[in-house]
Amino acid sequence: MDPEKWIDAVKDCQYLPEQDLKLLCDKVCEILMEEGTVQTVSAPVTVCGDIHGQFYDLEELFRRGGQVPETKYIFMGDFVDRGHYSLETFTRLLTLKVKCFNEHNGVDLICRAHQLVAEGIKYMFEGDLLATVWSAPNYCYRCGNVAAILSFDENLNRDAKIFQAVPDENRKVPPPRTTPYFL
Numbered sequence: 407m408d409p410e411k412w413i414d415a416v417k418d419c420q421y422l423p424e425q426d427l428k429l430l431c432d433k434v435c436e437i438l439m440e441e442g443t444v445q446t447v448s449a450p451v452t453v454c455g456d457i458h459g460q461f462y463d464l465e466e467l468f469r470r471g472g473q474v475p476e477t478k479y480i481f482m483g484d485f486v487d488r489g490h491y492s493l494e495t496f497t498r499l500l501t502l503k504v505k506c507f508n509e510h511n512g513v514d515l516i517c518r519a520h521q522l523v524a525e526g527i528k529y530m531f532e533g534d535l536l537a538t539v540w541s542a543p544n545y546c547y548r549c550g551n552v553a554a555i556l557s558f559d560e561n562l563n564r565d566a567k568i569f570q571a572v573p574d575e576n577r578k579v580p581p582p583r584t585t586p587y588f589l
């Protein structure tokens with residue numbers, strides 16, 4: 407097993423041979439079983455919302471927020487579906503998970519994903535106690551929204567980084583088809 411090899415293999419929107427992917431999943435399962443249900447994460451850290459299989463925009467997110475492991479991330483979920491590259495996107499994140507173990511966090515702010523926010527990030531409640539972070543720009547390649555990631559420095563100062571979808575000429579676009587989610 408060579409996670410570095412896998413990382414190189416999948417960073418250009420490729421997926422792994424089935425046998426390697428099984429090994430990778432087994433390894434991630436091992437890591438997840440060792441981790442607590444509630445993860446504690448130390449700052450600096452960057453919080454990310456929905457990705458939804460938009461592989462090329464995930465790479466834009468890393469360009470904007472910093473590469474792993476120099477930047478530590480919390481991905482809150484919805485890695486797959488609707489975008490063109492669910493498997494490639496999730497495999498990319500799994501390889502990074504194997505490479506870098508997470509650390510720690512306290513609760514002054516609740517961050518959530520799974521709610522489209524046209525401006526990428528939105529605070530709610532008095533004192534801005536809840537932040538919704540959305541990290542799939544131009545969601546489903548048609549919503550026209552910007553995306554955001556939320557970086558925390560070691561003193562927990564926040565910096566919301568907004569980014570746009572990668573232009574079509576810089577991504578591979580599969581032949582047109584109707585996205586079932588919108589039917």
Ligand SMILES: [Mn+2]
Binds near residue numbers: 456520
């Ligand atoms: Mn979602």
